[in-house]
Amino acid sequence: MAASPPLRHVAMLPFMAKGHAMPLLHLARLLLGRRLASAVTFFTTPRNAPFIRAGLAGAAVVELPFPSGDAPQCTDELPSTTHLVDFVSAMAALGLAFADALAAVEPRPDLLVHDGFIVWAKDIADELGMPRLVTLGIGGFASYVCGAVMTHKPQALMSSPTEPFPVPGLPDLRITMADLGPPFDVPEPAGPHWDFVCESCSSMYSSRGIIANSFSELESVYIDLWNRDFDIKMWPIGPLCLAAPEPAVQTKDDRDISDWLDSRLAMDRPVLYVAFGSQAELSRAQLEEIAVGLDHCGVDFLWVVRSKWFDTEDRFNDRFGDRGKVVEGFINQLGVLGHKSVKGFFTHCGWNSVLESITMGVPILAFPLAAEQKLNAKFVVDVVHMGLRVWPKEDADKEGSGLVVSGDVQVLARELILGEEGRRAAARASELSVSSRKAMEVGGSSYENLAKMVHEVCETNANGG
Numbered sequence: 234m235a236a237s238p239p240l241r242h243v244a245m246l247p248f249m250a251k252g253h254a255m256p257l258l259h260l261a262r263l264l265l266g267r268r269l270a271s272a273v274t275f276f277t278t279p280r281n282a283p284f285i286r287a288g289l290a291g292a293a294v295v296e297l298p299f300p301s302g303d304a305p306q307c308t309d310e311l312p313s314t315t316h317l318v319d320f321v322s323a324m325a326a327l328g329l330a331f332a333d334a335l336a337a338v339e340p341r342p343d344l345l346v347h348d349g350f351i352v353w354a355k356d357i358a359d360e361l362g363m364p365r366l367v368t369l370g371i372g373g374f375a376s377y378v379c380g381a382v383m384t385h386k387p388q389a390l391m392s393s394p395t396e397p398f399p400v401p402g403l404p405d406l407r408i409t410m411a412d413l414g415p416p417f418d419v420p421e422p423a424g425p426h427w428d429f430v431c432e433s434c435s436s437m438y439s440s441r442g443i444i445a446n447s448f449s450e451l452e453s454v455y456i457d458l459w460n461r462d463f464d465i466k467m468w469p470i471g472p473l474c475l476a477a478p479e480p481a482v483q484t485k486d487d488r489d490i491s492d493w494l495d496s497r498l499a500m501d502r503p504v505l506y507v508a509f510g511s512q513a514e515l516s517r518a519q520l521e522e523i524a525v526g527l528d529h530c531g532v533d534f535l536w537v538v539r540s541k542w543f544d545t546e547d548r549f550n551d552r553f554g555d556r557g558k559v560v561e562g563f564i565n566q567l568g569v570l571g572h573k574s575v576k577g578f579f580t581h582c583g584w585n586s587v588l589e590s591i592t593m594g595v596p597i598l599a600f601p602l603a604a605e606q607k608l609n610a611k612f613v614v615d616v617v618h619m620g621l622r623v624w625p626k627e628d629a630d631k632e633g634s635g636l637v638v639s640g641d642v643q644v645l646a647r648e649l650i651l652g653e654e655g656r657r658a659a660a661r662a663s664e665l666s667v668s669s670r671k672a673m674e675v676g677g678s679s680y681e682n683l684a685k686m687v688h689e690v691c692e693t694n695a696n697g698g
Contacts, residue, residue, distance in 0.1 A: 239691045240270040242340050244363075246331065248348035249281045249324065250308040251511055251563065252585050253370050256446045257346065258288040259473035260368075266476075269687045274338055276331055278306035295338065297330040314512050314603060318425050325353050332357045344690055346444065352429075352436040364690055365440040371584050373445055373452035373467065374612045375605040377459045378408065382417050384462075389420035402458045406616075412607045438465050441690055446471040446588060448672035448679045451617070451665065470683040472588040474567055475673045487565050490535065493558050494572045497533050503576040503650050505530075506569055506595070508537040510583045513602055519636050526642025528553055532650045535575075537564060570595050576659065577649040579642075582609040594666030596620050596658035598649045600637060619661040621645050621654060 243264060247254040257275075264270035274293040275285045282296050284307075304323060305311050311320055335342070335357060345365045347354040358365045369376060378400055382388060385401045388410050397407035416422035416430060437443060445456065447469045459467045497504050507527065509515065515523075520538075527534050534557045538549070549559045566586070569575060570593040579598040580586045587609050590597050597620030599610035613620040623637045623645055649655040672679040 238268045238271045239687055240264065240344055242272045242274065242338075242342045242344075243270045244335060244338065244342035244345045245273060245275045246345065246347040246351055246354055247275065247277065247285075247368075248321075248350040248370075249278055249306060251284060252583060253348050253350070253368075254281070254285060255288065255477075255585065256370075256471070256473045257348075257368060258285065258292075259476040260346070260444070260470075261289055261292065262478070263470075263473070263476045263683060264687075267683070269684065272340070274342070276334060278327070280306040280310070295334050297327045297334060300326045308512060311512075314514055317512075318429055321350050321429060322425075324351065328353045328357060332360070335363075336361060349433050349437055349443075352432045355436040355439060364693065366442050366444050366686070366690065367437045367440045368444045368446070369437075370446075371605045372447045372587070372609065372612070373455040373459060373469065374616065375584070375608040376443075376445070376467070377402070377455040377462075378406075378608055379413070379417050379605065380459065380463055382413065386420045388413070388418070394418070402462065403454075408608075408611065412611055414604065414607055438463075440465065441693060442686065443467045444686070445469045446473050446584065448472060448669055448677075449682075450668040450672055450678060451591070468682050468686040470679045470686065472592045472669050472673065472679075474585070474589050475592055475670065477567055486560060486562065487568065490558070490560060490564060490569065491572070494535070494569070494574045498572070498574040502533045502574070504572075504574045505532050505534040505577045505579055505598075505646055505650055506575050507534055507579040508566065508586070509581040509600065509602065510586065511539065511563065513539065513581055515602075516636075522636050522639045523642055524549055524552070525639035527557060527646060529639070530643045530646040531556075532646055533557065534579075534646070535560070535569065537561070537566075567593070577646070577655065579646065579649075582606040582613060584609060587613060588669075591619070591662065591665045592669045594659075594663040596649060596655060596662045598623065598645055617661065617665065619658050619665060621649050621658065 245257050245261060247257045261273040265273060274295060276295045276297055277285055278299050279296045282294050285294050286292055299306050305320060342363060345358045345363050347365060347367060349367045349369045381401045387398045391398055391410060394410040397409055400406050400408060410418040416427040443465055445467045448471055449469050456467050456469055494504060536557060536559050538559055538561050567589050570589055575595060577598060578590045578595045581602045582599050583606060597613050599613055599620050599622040601607040601610040610622055614622045623641050625635050625637050671677050674680060
């Protein structure tokens with residue numbers, strides 16, 4: 234008779250954003266598939282629930298009634314990312330419903346896994362005596378750099394946002410305040426964003442550990458430094474996207490995309506995949522610069538756009554002829570990156586996208602937009618050397634200042650796909666892809682770390698810790 238899984242029941246509370254929920258769906262699949270947990274239950278808002286159910290067949294989902302039916306229930310419904318901190322604060326209104334639902338679910342969960350954005354989960358779990366693990370949507374490099382900067386404030390000595398300074402613990406690394414982004418780009422941050430970071434850190438440090446969607450072969454230097462310098466253990470158990478199943482049913486859009494990519498492969502025409510995430514804010518002027526650059530780069534491309542970028546029905550329909558295909562909405566990105574015709578990824582460098590590109594061995598053209606994406610871009614380009622980067626023009630006296638311009642998009646897109654720098658980045662991406670897959674295989678570093686993490690939580694529970 235097989236032994237019972239070490240965890241009887243895991244409760245999962247993802248932040249209400251697709252990019253935050255997907256890694257938890259993959260983690261749930263791993264816990265169940267490897268018999269590390271007998272059951273997993275997700276807690277989410279009613280309008281976010283269909284995405285959770287579609288992402289994990291047969292998943293138990295508890296819908297938490299939202300106090301206001303008209304308020305946004307996931308980040309896709311926000312008019313702008315400037316409302317993100319307010320949205321995170323508004324999520325606290327779910328606390329009472331979550332507390333009641335968590336206390337009522339059977340069997341009683343022996344672990345809560347929640348997103349680091351959901352700071353109020355701490356008090357609810359503490360009240361029930363339930364241990365917690367926290368997930369972060371960023372990698373080990375960005376986590377350690379931000380933590381070291383918060384602690385040591387090396388940027389305080391800099392007179393310019395572009396002046397390089399070393400990061401404590403990483404003497405060979407130089408970053409600038411411009412690499413950090415708010416609220417870490419000033420020595421003495423203040424305001425709602427900083428208050429939220431502090432609350433998130435407090436919740437995280439009192440948990441049993443941090444689940445890192447990464448792998449030791451990619452980020453061991455930074456994860457080891459984190460575990461040495463900070464009082465909460467980080468567990469690299471990814472890339473979790475490698476636990477994603479093949480879609481059971483292809484949508485019409487996915488079939489259309491697959492057919493188009495197949496046609497490029499048959500003609501031996503490499504494809505640049507272009508996507509900037511579901512939350513990206515792009516002006517019409519910036520879209521136009523990108524469109525002109527792609528149109529003139531001489532490389533076929535597949536571009537995923539968002540309806541909120543356009544005021545009219547013009548979605549660049551038929552503008553690019555045979556060379557470019559434009560699609561709208563949420564697509565199977567991992568499937569696209571895994572297609573043999575796709576030889577480059579023009580991306581905002583959200584951590585999920587970086588990891589998916591690594592696992593599929595696709596080099597990156599980095600265009601960071603928000604959050605920790607500038608650090609991710611630096612990691613991709615300057616640390617692991619698997620990509621190139623476009624930079625905005627910062628000449629205040631010239632039209633187009635602050636935009637990534639079409640000429641740079643044209644040159645760098647072509648270089649990534651056809652040039653020598655692109656070939657070197659592709660070779661490095663291929664090496665990292667092999668390492669990522671080995672990490673998730675039986676006996677690999679992430680495979681073993683997941684089991685160790687679960688057993689450590691169970692041992693602490695048994696000892697009453």
